[in-house]
Amino acid sequence: MALRTPQRPARPRGPEHARSCVGCGVRAERPKGSFELVRFALLPMTSEVPEDSEESRGPLMPVLDLAGRSFGRGAWVHPTRRCLEDASRRGFARAAKAEVSSSYNELVDALQEAAERRAYELVAVGVRSRKVVFGTTQVGEAESWLTLVAVDAAAQREVDVARAVASGLALAFGSKRSLGEACGRELVGMVAIIDESLATAVRDAIALSLAVAAARGM
Ligand SMILES: [Zn+2]
Incomplete structure (x- = not known):
């Protein structure tokens, strides 16, 4: 209370x-x-x-x-x-x-950096605990709570974004390289989070990074 x-x-x-x-x-x-x-x-x-x-x-x-x-x-x-x-x-x-x-700028820098790092850390933890899957086949077959699509993969139509959206909430986040790093691979275009509470935590971290980006951009 x-x-x-x-x-x-x-x-x-x-x-x-x-x-x-x-x-x-x-x-x-x-x-x-x-x-x-x-x-x-x-x-x-x-x-x-x-x-x-x-x-x-x-x-x-x-x-x-x-x-x-x-x-x-x-x-x-x-x-x-x-x-x-x-x-x-x-x-x-x-x-x-x-x-x-x-200083306002330092607050924003710290927030943006921490929010993005948290999202990647959560993905990495999810990969280790098998709550995150990646690769076209695995993502396609996953019952996903949240799908992350690398911005550069979506732009180059390397992944089936329509299927990602259809499979649940999909968010554009990071690059193939940064998502790959979180997954222990070189390049990953799309990951599916198959655990509900992990998906919520990742979504919250990404929402914060977007809010901060908006605060910076105005
Ligand atoms: Zn306030």
Whole structure:
């Protein structure tokens, strides 16, 4: 059950109960997993400084905590341009009650990189646990929860995109080389995710990377 109190929690390392965006102030219903909100830990810029020294009162910096493991003191933000900009300008500092050194561009770079890496890591884990299949025959026969089609494979019509779409939700993502790397092959044009919860996790990671790309492009 979520409890909201006006004060900061007494234990700074505990999971935050109030998961409101520090950019717009709106509270998200289901921040965990879905990346409706993303978490940044607000950490001292130098890690060697003892907690109670003078230097520990120096500026903090936001460090992306995509898995929401809640290390350090943290703040939740919508992965949109407006909220990331507001968080960077004053939201983080307001949440931490301390100076926070933050740049919008760095937040976006960190988010994009982490979201894409997570998607590829999940595919790689799925290949090892046989929850992801690749290759034309295997994908064609799979009961897929989500099919990923490499952007360059789709452009060159190397894979049967129509069949991918018909077999379930298909998303264009990555390149033959990057999907291949995740599968331990040189080039892979299409993968099918045959596990429901893994498909949801991959879809969430890709949705975040698309949201961040949109925030960057505007
Ligand atoms: Zn927001």
